[in-house]
Amino acid sequence: MRVAIETFGCTVNQADSEMIARLLEEAGHKLVDLASADAVVVNTCCVKSATERKVLKRLAAIPVPVVVTGCLPKADSEAVLAVRPDAALVGPRELDLVPAALASLGTSSPSRALEHRRLDKAGLGKRRTPGITARIPIAEGCLGACTYCQTRIARGPLFSFPHDGLVEEARRAVEAGCRELWITAQDTAAYGADTDDSLASLIADIAAIDGEFRIRIGMCNPDLIASQLEDILKCMSGTKVYRFLHLPVQSGSDRVLAHMGRRYTREGYLDIVRRCRETVPDILLATDVIVGYPTESEDDFDDTLDLLRLARPDIVNITRFSPRRGTPAAELRALHGRILKSRSRRTAELFQQMQREANKGRVGTTVRALVREEGRKGGMLARTDSYRLVAVPYGTLGTWTVVRVTGSTPTYLIGEPLEDEKP
DSSP states (O other), X not given: OEEEEEEOSSHHHHXXXXXXXXXXXXXXXXXXXXXXXXXXXXXXXXXXXXXXXXXXXXXXXXXXXXXXXXXXXXXXXXXXXXXXXXXXXXXXXXXXXXXXXXXXXXXXXXXXXXXXXXXXXXXXXXXXXXXXXXXXXXXXXXXXXXXXXXXXXXXXXXXXXXXXHHHHHHHHHHHTXXXXXEEEOSXXXXXXTTTTOOHHHHHHHHHTSSSSXXXXXXXXXHHHHGGGHHHHHHHTTSSSBOSEEEOOOBOSOHHHXXXXXXXXXXXXXXXXXXXXXXXXXXXXXXXXXXXXXXXXXXXXXXXXXXXXXXXXXXXXXXXXXXXXXXXXXXXXXXXXXXXXXXXXHHHHHXXXXXXHHHHHTTTTOEEEEEEEEEOTTSSEEEEETTOOEEEESOOOXXXXXXXXXEEEOSSOEEEEEEEEOOO
């Protein structure tokens, strides 16, 4: 059968689609583009209501049979079947059953594989997306109890994949020519909590692999990174781990953090930021903020802006609260849309102001960067050792270059290559 794969969502979903592609090819199917497909596997995301609406609209429009996988069929199968009653459904922890689900299309009983199995995805293999980046999921599920999150319903409890298998997958990726290894999970800091292992130990072993590459550590919740932070930062002292951490804060108000089910405090978060910057001064810190949580007052929101001024993160992902079906927060009375819009705008304005000033201060510096993709408007895009984005007029994909920073914007640097260099 000629099959297309369409993917929505995060790095974990992108990696899952690479596994699905491998499974389909092994089952004898031919991977094609959407226009010539006999069936489509749609790997879905439900993290935001806007994303869910986009996915459902797309499902309704596909003119051929579909297998729906990813987070949405497990989190809200009714929503999927309302627009595609003919669909086969496969949960994110049943990816090995996608070929069987494909075979069930057109029958009286399309597949409904929606269990929370302990599937070792490191052993499935991948048909990698072209490029220099390997996406390596290290666990399924999480240990969180966030009141707004539907993904934890979809992905289930934590299951850490075997350590040795992950190191071997990383080794194969490097041997295949990958120059970036994206270590990813719903919460990478949770890795090993169920197996007496740790993220720090895994990163150290991957960094010991021979070759020229960089490791990007995925999102880490503050409560679980705190105890192993020193070991994680130690890994960044070498050349193989980007000096980058994604630490979502969501709110600067202890009151709202408690309502959200977040297991840390404002001061605890700021202490982690302080420790990061003292140990690795040029570290790039990314964070996530949810504005307009139903119990967020104006004072609570001001606390969030104040925290951002103190922490001065380099990346802020801003999300307006949206209720997700089946979560405790969905039962709360939502704030008016104009409040969400105003708070989102004010947060974005503050962040852009801070980043404009910070990036201006980097003009004139010299950095080493990995050339990793073509720019949309020409030239190439590279990442520094701190994972800062720098646009250069030319470069060879997958090589390192020394760059003098000549300009900046609030979101990226502009530079001129001085010479090619290996790490």
